[in-house]
Amino acid sequence: MPLLEFTDKGIYCPVGDFYIDAWRPVPRVVITHAHSDHARPGSGQYLSHKLTVPLLELRLGPGSYQAVEWGEATFINGVRVSLHPAGHIIGSSQVRVEHQGEVWVVSGDYKTEDDGLSGVFEPLKCHVFITESTFGLPIYNWRPQQEIFTDIQDWVGGNRAEGKASVLIAYSLGKAQRLLSCLAPETDRIFVHGAVWNVHQALLNAGVVLPVVERVMPDMPKDLFKGKVVIAPSSAEGSPWIRRFNPFEVGVCSGWMQVRGNVRRRNADAGFALSDHADWKGLQEAIKATGAEKVFVTHGFQATLARYLNELGIEAAEVKTEYGEDEEGATTDTAGDLGEDKAGEGPTV
Amino acid sequence: MSTSGNMANGMRLFADLVVKLGTSTKTNDKLEALTFYFAEAEDADKVWVIALFSGRRPKRTVNATQLSEWCLEMTGWPGWLFGECYHTVGDLAETIALLLPEPARVEIVGGEGLSFYLQRLIELGKEEESARKTFILQCWEKMNKEERFVFNKLITGGFRIGVSQKMIVNALAKTAGVSASVIAHRISGDWNPATTSFSGLLNEESADLSRPYPFYLAYALEGELSSLGEPGEWQAEWKWDGIRGEIIKREGEFFVWSRGEELMTERLPEYQIFKDKLEDGTVLDGEIIGMKDEVSVMPFAALQTRIGRKNVTKKHLSEAPVGFIAYDLLEYRGEDWRERPLEERRKQLESIVSAVGHPLMRLSPVVGFESWEELGAARSMAREKGSEGIMLKKRSSTYQVGRKRGDWWKWKIDPLVIDAVLVYAQKGHGRRSNLYTDYTFAVRSGEQLVTFTKAYSGLTDKELGEVDAFVKRNSLEKFGPVRTVKPELVFEIAFEGIAASARHKSGVALRFPRINRWRKDKRMEEIDTIEDLKRLLEMYGK
Numbered sequence: 001m002p003l004l005e006f007t008d009k010g011i012y013c014p015v016g017d018f019y020i021d022a023w024r025p026v027p028r029v030v031i032t033h034a035h036s037d038h039a040r041p042g043s044g045q046y047l048s049h050k051l052t053v054p055l056l057e058l059r060l061g062p063g064s065y066q067a068v069e070w071g072e073a074t075f076i077n078g079v080r081v082s083l084h085p086a087g088h089i090i091g092s093s094q095v096r097v098e099h100q101g102e103v104w105v106v107s108g109d110y111k112t113e114d115d116g117l118s119g120v121f122e123p124l125k126c127h128v129f130i131t132e133s134t135f136g137l138p139i140y141n142w143r144p145q146q147e148i149f150t151d152i153q154d155w156v157g158g159n160r161a162e163g164k165a166s167v168l169i170a171y172s173l174g175k176a177q178r179l180l181s182c183l184a185p186e187t188d189r190i191f192v193h194g195a196v197w198n199v200h201q202a203l204l205n206a207g208v209v210l211p212v213v214e215r216v217m218p219d220m221p222k223d224l225f226k227g228k229v230v231i232a233p234s235s236a237e238g239s240p241w242i243r244r245f246n247p248f249e250v251g252v253c254s255g256w257m258q259v260r261g262n263v264r265r266r267n268a269d270a271g272f273a274l275s276d277h278a279d280w281k282g283l284q285e286a287i288k289a290t291g292a293e294k295v296f297v298t299h300g301f302q303a304t305l306a307r308y309l310n311e312l313g314i315e316a317a318e319v320k321t322e323y324g325e326d327e328e329g330a331t332t333d334t335a336g337d338l339g340e341d342k343a344g345e346g347p348t349v
Numbered sequence: 350m351s352t353s354g355n356m357a358n359g360m361r362l363f364a365d366l367v368v369k370l371g372t373s374t375k376t377n378d379k380l381e382a383l384t385f386y387f388a389e390a391e392d393a394d395k396v397w398v399i400a401l402f403s404g405r406r407p408k409r410t411v412n413a414t415q416l417s418e419w420c421l422e423m424t425g426w427p428g429w430l431f432g433e434c435y436h437t438v439g440d441l442a443e444t445i446a447l448l449l450p451e452p453a454r455v456e457i458v459g460g461e462g463l464s465f466y467l468q469r470l471i472e473l474g475k476e477e478e479s480a481r482k483t484f485i486l487q488c489w490e491k492m493n494k495e496e497r498f499v500f501n502k503l504i505t506g507g508f509r510i511g512v513s514q515k516m517i518v519n520a521l522a523k524t525a526g527v528s529a530s531v532i533a534h535r536i537s538g539d540w541n542p543a544t545t546s547f548s549g550l551l552n553e554e555s556a557d558l559s560r561p562y563p564f565y566l567a568y569a570l571e572g573e574l575s576s577l578g579e580p581g582e583w584q585a586e587w588k589w590d591g592i593r594g595e596i597i598k599r600e601g602e603f604f605v606w607s608r609g610e611e612l613m614t615e616r617l618p619e620y621q622i623f624k625d626k627l628e629d630g631t632v633l634d635g636e637i638i639g640m641k642d643e644v645s646v647m648p649f650a651a652l653q654t655r656i657g658r659k660n661v662t663k664k665h666l667s668e669a670p671v672g673f674i675a676y677d678l679l680e681y682r683g684e685d686w687r688e689r690p691l692e693e694r695r696k697q698l699e700s701i702v703s704a705v706g707h708p709l710m711r712l713s714p715v716v717g718f719e720s721w722e723e724l725g726a727a728r729s730m731a732r733e734k735g736s737e738g739i740m741l742k743k744r745s746s747t748y749q750v751g752r753k754r755g756d757w758w759k760w761k762i763d764p765l766v767i768d769a770v771l772v773y774a775q776k777g778h779g780r781r782s783n784l785y786t787d788y789t790f791a792v793r794s795g796e797q798l799v800t801f802t803k804a805y806s807g808l809t810d811k812e813l814g815e816v817d818a819f820v821k822r823n824s825l826e827k828f829g830p831v832r833t834v835k836p837e838l839v840f841e842i843a844f845e846g847i848a849a850s851a852r853h854k855s856g857v858a859l860r861f862p863r864i865n866r867w868r869k870d871k872r873m874e875e876i877d878t879i880e881d882l883k884r885l886l887e888m889y890g891k
Contacts, residue, residue, distance in 0.1 A: 138424070139434045139444065139447035139448060256783070259783065260440075264372065265810070270372060
């Protein structure tokens with residue numbers, strides 16, 4: 001019996017009788033991170049990193065949430081489970097599962113570049129590695145964060161010179177916080193959409209140190225935003241909500257902005273290829289560092305990455321999961337933008 | 350993001366322009382970017398930009414396969430992986446720009462200009478393949494990602510960046526201080542960017558006899574007919590579904606231009622008769638269209654097969670003779686008549702057409718009407734006449750440049766529609782790359798489904814997203830970039846015409862098919878059948 005199985009409810013450990021990032025309600029689940037395609041409501045007991053817990057409370061409501069530190073071992077029915085930094089967003093973790101000397105690691109979503117906020121991705125030796133593949137094509141090569149930040153700062157400065165607000169479209173959990181250290185030196189006031197505000201408060205309450213932001217309120221005068229910066233989720237794009245910032249420019253922060261067509265399709269004034277996922281090189285390095293004998297490739301360009309790994313002599317197979325799906329129509333203030341940084345391939349049939 | 354610096358690197362300046370045009374969503378920003386470019390760039394480069402953005406690109410000297418192979422050589426990726434990347438990006442030039450390794454050295458200043466690269470690319474046509482390869486690899490090595498992209502685009506051709514000719518004209522008019530219509534006239538026609546100087550193009554009165562006038566185009570009628578005022582102020586004509594064209598006779602020379610600014614003189618040997626019958630200094634605007642008999646015209650499909658041929662045989666000439674329906678007179682006895690009122694132009698046009706006295710040149714018939722109601726009744730007869738609706742022109746109107754509101758309107762008949770189910774989906778290109786947006790539709794034929802058309806436009810971005818998600822979850826098979834989709838989503842397909850086609854499985858070819866709306870209220874069992882299509886063919890396609 002393999003240590004982990006792929007079932008129609010999620011990744012399952014039969015020996016320990018628990019799931020990882022289940023997409024249907026299950027009695028016991030380990031959560032890699034709080035994005036909605038990985039952390040879903042309705043399960044019994046949740047186990048996650050201590051900084052993920054307040055986010056689960058925010059997004060899934062009250063429940064039974066067990067918090068652990070990175071590297072701390074928990075035994076579930078004799079199976080050793082520990083969480084390790086994945087570098088994706090605050091609290092994001094890889095799940096290391098060990099039983100009778102056999103080690104499997106579930107990556108969840110990860111990036112290999114240190115963003116100064118989410119913890120540094122930790123390469124883990126394992127027998128089997130289950131990796132994401134959101135940006136699993138060699139066209140995705142990220143520039144260093146600092147270079148992209150400089151571009152964003154230049155853009156914000158240019159807009160300010162023209163008396164325009166800079167509206168940055170970013171996922172409310174993850175990208176929005178990551179942008180703060182880029183923006184804080186560039187502007188005296190950062191305004192945020194309610195969805196971003198809620199996450200921000202939950203993180204502040206959990207003790208995370210973040211720059212000061214202000215929630216956009218209906219009664220704020222229009223010229224308050226002149227030359228200022230606003231962070232909003234993608235649900236705000238093209239909505240009546242965004243019109244109050246007029247005149248403004250929209251900049252979308254997402255790995256998908258690497259391709260020109262996506263910038264144009266979004267009708268954005270600017271696209272910044274800033275991603276919380278590993279690029280092609282990052283995926284290769286992370287996979288090789290595990291020394292895994294077998295690699296399962298999930299959500300993203302799984303067929304492509306699996307084939308390429310096999311050609312390199314690393315045994316790999318693609319797996320169909322329900323991660324990486326956009327949550328369409330979710331546009332309300334707090335529920336909006338739970339969809340993750342995904343706009344590309346769904347699962348291959 | 351225009352970084353200033355007067356050590357302008359021509360290629361960098363051009364790459365900046367393309368980036369700006371590609372991302373800006375507002376016409377004004379684009380205009381500003383173009384004006385900035387025309388103010389900053391070298392004259393030789395400007396000529397090329399005008400040429401490229403108005404569809405004049407040099408002959409390809411390096412093909413897509415060679416470019417792909419050299420890119421693979423530089424990167425070491427397997428060919429299949431390159432293919433996956435290409436399908437995702439949807440553009441070869443960009444795919445290569447994204448895949449090439451970081452340049453070892455990027456020349457920030459003193460680089461060569463756009464015209465240098467274009468001239469070199471043209472010269473490469475006469476050189477060995479190894480020389481072409483050496484040049485292209487050298488270029489790649491010293492360029493950054495944006496420069497590589499535009500450089501590759503110069504090779505593969507086709508800058509689709511949402512810049513209309515009108516915008517180029519306006520930007521040039523602003524920089525050169527000449528009126529837009531004069532600029533539009535000067536940059537149209539047959540000129541070679543490799544041998545034309547910027548000042549020659551814009552400032553000197555050129556002696557190019559073939560130069561056409563820009564077409565005056567109409568918007569679709571908005572609102573009620575009655576809002577146009579007195580019926581008596583308007584002239585109504587049928588709207589014909591051929592190729593808009595201009596016939597030019599100057600100093601004994603004869604030219605036929607299509608609206609796509611393509612010189613069609615050689616493709617239309619029938620028109621040589623007009624050459625002898627027209628006076629020098631005459632320019633006519635009209636419709637190039639297949640003539641069935643004395644009064645009726647052929648569907649567009651017949652014209653299309655005929656126009657596509659490089660060699661026209663006698664048989665083609667007798668089976669599908671192409672005629673000209675004259676709409677307007679733009680130049681008479683060498684004088685520009687565009688500022689004169691339509692009434693006056695029309696009167697002179699009538700005498701010119703009757704002087705030609707040939708069945709292949711007809712005057713566009715005027716549709717008589719006393720009231721708007723009467724015109725509405727006439728319009729309902731359009732399809733039977735092989736016309737796609739009514740053109741309304743103010744009798745006092747001048748002949749303007751480009752698409753303008755106010756004096757000319759087109760009032761098309763409602764399209765034909767059919768309900769069909771989505772069966773294949775393919776990723777789009779450009780703006781729609783990475784989304785399944787190109788669809789093939791089928792109707793029922795007994796228990797089977799028969800595909801009959803592709804259709805692209807017509808859905809909102811939100812609907813596209815929904816269909817894309819459906820395609821990804823409901824793919825049955827994959828054939829390269831194409832996915833077979835569970836037949837479930839029903840759409841109303843609208844089209845302007847229908848013709849018999851031996852090339853299509855369904856036996857019909859549609860004119861301007863597009864998605865009219867998503868019939869979420871209909872189930873797959875309720876779609877139309879092949880018999881319904883055949884009935885439409887019987888009624889309108891003969």
